[in-house]
Amino acid sequence: MSGTDMKLVVVGAAGRMGQTLIRTIHAMTGASVFAAVERPGSAFVGRDAGELAGLGPMGVTITDKPLEAFVEAEGVLDFTSPAATVEFSGLAAQARIVHVIGTTGCSTEDDARIKAAARHARIVKSGNMSLGVNLLGVLTQQAAKALGRTDWDIEILEMHHKHKVDAPSGTALLLGEAAARGRGIDLGENSVRVRDGHTGPRAAGSIGFATLRGGSVIGEHSVIIAGEGEQVTLSHSATDRAIFARGAVTAALWARDKKPRFYTMLDVLGLN
Numbered sequence: 001m002s003g004t005d006m007k008l009v010v011v012g013a014a015g016r017m018g019q020t021l022i023r024t025i026h027a028m029t030g031a032s033v034f035a036a037v038e039r040p041g042s043a044f045v046g047r048d049a050g051e052l053a054g055l056g057p058m059g060v061t062i063t064d065k066p067l068e069a070f071v072e073a074e075g076v077l078d079f080t081s082p083a084a085t086v087e088f089s090g091l092a093a094q095a096r097i098v099h100v101i102g103t104t105g106c107s108t109e110d111d112a113r114i115k116a117a118a119r120h121a122r123i124v125k126s127g128n129m130s131l132g133v134n135l136l137g138v139l140t141q142q143a144a145k146a147l148g149r150t151d152w153d154i155e156i157l158e159m160h161h162k163h164k165v166d167a168p169s170g171t172a173l174l175l176g177e178a179a180a181r182g183r184g185i186d187l188g189e190n191s192v193r194v195r196d197g198h199t200g201p202r203a204a205g206s207i208g209f210a211t212l213r214g215g216s217v218i219g220e221h222s223v224i225i226a227g228e229g230e231q232v233t234l235s236h237s238a239t240d241r242a243i244f245a246r247g248a249v250t251a252a253l254w255a256r257d258k259k260p261r262f263y264t265m266l267d268v269l270g271l272n
């Protein structure tokens with residue numbers, strides 16, 4: 001740890017992404033784990049965050065007092081749940097720090113509250129923090145624009161591990177938004193998120209979603225663009241959660257000297 005390291009708090013430190021973040025920050029230069037947070041009543045409160053992440057003791061005891069940690073820190077990395085993330089965004093605003101949000105499944109109301117917190121906190125939020133998926137989003141937007149609004153059918157297919165609680169995935173929605181942007185349409189008004197029973201023929205210009213869950217799959221996404229007699233498939237496979245964690249730390253370092261505002265990974269990666 002160096003004196004110039006960005007002091008980061010990992011919330012949800014005992015979770016799949018929380019533990020990956022602890023290991024990733026430890027392996028990267030320019031940032032250090034300042035504090036680790038779990039919910040009150042969690043069996044992990046009081047444990048050493050490094051030990052839990054398989055690194056051995058690092059002298060960071062998991063706490064259930066987020067604000068006490070935030071006011072002394074420079075940034076928070078948050079892969080938890082929508083309710084927790086809304087609460088943390090308010091605390092990050094109070095502490096005037098960077099809040100990097102990977103949590104998916106947020107409602108429109110949740111997003112409005114997070115954006116309100118961005119008046120005082122520097123917030124970076126994305127359904128997927130990896131470089132590869134954000135590049136896939138750019139390619140999807142270009143393909144959707146090039147192929148026109150109705151002659152080609154766009155379907156987004158995703159598969160994740162059996163523990164995932166939200167659908168479609170944040171990444172699938174990010175890719176759907178990219179396709180809708182390319183077509184110049186509103187995703188909410190043109191998406192089909194579930195099909196079951198006698199659905200009738202496919203509505204021209206709609207963007208469809210299909211969700212698979214099982215095993216330990218980290219994240220598989222395909223954008224299938226189907227035309228008459230031919231099909232284009234753009235896809236991404238995640239084989240290590242460290243891609244999301246590296247993206248989150250990169251986002252925190254990028255936002256360190258930015259103004260309070262709501263940003264996405266496209267801003268961080270210069271892909272906007």
Ligand SMILES: NC(=O)C1=CN([C@@H]2O[C@H](COP(=O)(O)OP(=O)(O)OC[C@H]3O[C@@H](n4cnc5c(N)ncnc54)[C@H](OP(=O)(O)O)[C@@H]3O)[C@@H](O)[C@H]2O)C=CC1
Pocket residue numbers: 011012013014015016017018037038039040042079080081083084101102103104105126127128129130170244
């Ligand atoms: N944007 C991206 O690149 C990525 C996003 N994600 C998203 O990140 C989120 C977490 O995923 P994952 O790590 O697999 O999930 P986990 O369930 O493994 O981890 C979530 C952790 O957050 C904790 N938590 C929940 N509420 C609070 C709270 N109020 N205070 C402190 N800790 C809390 C949970 O504790 P408890 O078990 O007690 O509830 C748990 O330890 C999901 O929304 C997922 O979709 C995941 C990977 C990449």
Ligand SMILES: O=C(O)C1=N[C@H](C(=O)O)C[C@H](O)C1
Pocket residue numbers: 104127128160164168169170171172218219220238
């Ligand atoms: O829950 C997960 O695991 C993941 N969630 C994100 C999503 O909803 O897209 C990102 C990644 O695919 C893993």
